[in-house]
Amino acid sequence: MTHDTVPKTAKLTFGDQELDLPVLVGTAGETAIDIRQLRAKTGAVTYDPGLGNTGACQSKITFLDGEQGVLRYAGYPIEELAHQSHFVEVMWLLLHQELPNKQQLEQFTHDITYHTMLHEDLKRLFSSLPKDGHPMAVCAAAVGALSTYYQKAAPNTPEQNWIDAIRLLAKMPTIAAYSYKHSIGQPFMYPRNDLSYAANIMHMMYATPCEEYEPNPVMARALDLLLILHADHEQNCSTSTVRTVGSSGANLFASVSAGISALWGPLHGGANQAVIEMLLSIREGRRTAREFMELAKKKDSGVRLMGFGHRVYKNYDPRALILKQACYDVLGELGRKDPLLDIALELEQIALSDSYFVERKLYPNVDFYSGIIYKALGIPTELFTVFFAIGRMPGWIAQWLEYNRDSEARITRPRQIYMGSAPRTYAPVEGR
Numbered sequence: 246m247t248h249d250t251v252p253k254t255a256k257l258t259f260g261d262q263e264l265d266l267p268v269l270v271g272t273a274g275e276t277a278i279d280i281r282q283l284r285a286k287t288g289a290v291t292y293d294p295g296l297g298n299t300g301a302c303q304s305k306i307t308f309l310d311g312e313q314g315v316l317r318y319a320g321y322p323i324e325e326l327a328h329q330s331h332f333v334e335v336m337w338l339l340l341h342q343e344l345p346n347k348q349q350l351e352q353f354t355h356d357i358t359y360h361t362m363l364h365e366d367l368k369r370l371f372s373s374l375p376k377d378g379h380p381m382a383v384c385a386a387a388v389g390a391l392s393t394y395y396q397k398a399a400p401n402t403p404e405q406n407w408i409d410a411i412r413l414l415a416k417m418p419t420i421a422a423y424s425y426k427h428s429i430g431q432p433f434m435y436p437r438n439d440l441s442y443a444a445n446i447m448h449m450m451y452a453t454p455c456e457e458y459e460p461n462p463v464m465a466r467a468l469d470l471l472l473i474l475h476a477d478h479e480q481n482c483s484t485s486t487v488r489t490v491g492s493s494g495a496n497l498f499a500s501v502s503a504g505i506s507a508l509w510g511p512l513h514g515g516a517n518q519a520v521i522e523m524l525l526s527i528r529e530g531r532r533t534a535r536e537f538m539e540l541a542k543k544k545d546s547g548v549r550l551m552g553f554g555h556r557v558y559k560n561y562d563p564r565a566l567i568l569k570q571a572c573y574d575v576l577g578e579l580g581r582k583d584p585l586l587d588i589a590l591e592l593e594q595i596a597l598s599d600s601y602f603v604e605r606k607l608y609p610n611v612d613f614y615s616g617i618i619y620k621a622l623g624i625p626t627e628l629f630t631v632f633f634a635i636g637r638m639p640g641w642i643a644q645w646l647e648y649n650r651d652s653e654a655r656i657t658r659p660r661q662i663y664m665g666s667a668p669r670t671y672a673p674v675e676g677r
């Protein structure tokens with residue numbers, strides 16, 4: 246449907262009531278029935294577990310068409326940004342929904358570069374946690390703890406929000422690298438201001454006080470590409486979490502910390518770790534690719550083809566397409582081979598010709614191929630989702646800022662349909 250052909254209202258008949266509900270049309274013609282008056286007028290609410298049919302906000306940040314496999318940040322196709330832009334520029338784009346001019350980009354790059362250090366006392370937080378604790382838990386704790394150092398943080402003035410945004414974007418790589426250094430018992434490495442965003446992350450992870458690490462440009466570029474592709478994805482689970490927490494008036498650090506926790510789950514960002522574990526299990530001969538696929542189709546097996554399927558994409562995830570090619574490019578440029586790539590290709594080939602996956606429109610998502618590149622960059626498996634979090638940071642912040650500017654935003658508070666016991670009388674324990 247186009248803007249012209251979409252009806253202006255939707256008629257709802259409920260008992261003997263008839264309601265004309267307004268219709269909202271988005272830029273690309275996507276339509277929504279505005280039900281804000283529904284409960285007041287009928288006493289009824291909608292029922293939509295998982296919110297798959299619910300538009301919770303209007304947004305100008307990211308557009309995604311799951312049927313066609315299209316993703317754009319503020320109107321720019323992900324393919325163009327992936328091949329022509331870089332992560333710091335994409336951060337600005339998401340935050341402002343415009344590309345920066347030269348001077349804005351220079352100032353922004355400078356600001357991000359000069360806020361990377363953590364307060365020295367915050368290092369103790371890392372040391373106080375078990376070395377084998379999952380780095381996503383460590384990062385969620387450290388990001389939450391930032392609000393104890395920056396106590397003015399609150400959704401109040403645009404200036405305060407901006408400086409908090411800069412802090413988070415700048416410090417997240419340092420937090421991520423510290424979580425890794427702590428896990429392997431090495432000293433924390435301070436950030437280096439002469440390096441690019443991606444190269445600095447690699448420096449903080451791989452250098453030691455005894456030995457410098459010169460970031461390989463091919464690897465730094467590959468990491469930058471991964472960060473661009475993860476930068477935003479409209480109202481996914483973690484972003485909705487950030488908006489929900491922010492809707493209560495919680496500050497940016499607290500809101501993003503909750504987003505990191507949401508991202509951790511294996512059905513969301515944690516799938517990138519689960520994919521590599523799945524590929525390894527096949528490589529180690531615990532099951533063949535075909536046996537694994539048969540298991541993934543059985544509901545009661547508890548096994549899913551990780552990195553496949555998506556709530557919105559019913560087509561190839563455009564990010565997966567870019568990453569599949571990037572796997573060949575990066576491995577080729579580094580002169581390496583990875584048998585896990587062959588296994589992934591085999592799984593994909595089986596899935597794309599198997600009626601179970603075809604009928605359900607299950608295609609590779611962003612997590613299917615990303616792990617192979619992370620692995621080629623020497624990033625340990627438990628850190629994959631942390632790198633997803635570094636990439637998603639500008640998206641979370643942009644969405645949080647947008648929510649705080651939105652005059653129609655209200656505290657997020659869904660309704661429920663109570664199905665529990667009818668009223669009954671309390672009986673003391675002796676009589677039960």
Ligand code: ACO
Nearest residue numbers: 511512513514516541549550551552553554555556605610
């Ligand atoms: N393997 C096997 N079957 C699957 C898979 C899969 N990866 N994904 C979906 N299905 C099946 C479901 O069992 C269901 O079958 P049914 O209709 O017979 O009951 C059908 O496809 C629809 O799946 P739902 O779970 O209802 O789809 P939903 O939109 O709720 O879930 C999700 C999407 C969570 C991504 C799901 O596809 C999944 O679990 N994928 C594997 C985990 C993964 O890769 N997550 C990363 C997503 S991308 C991201 O968050 C960054």
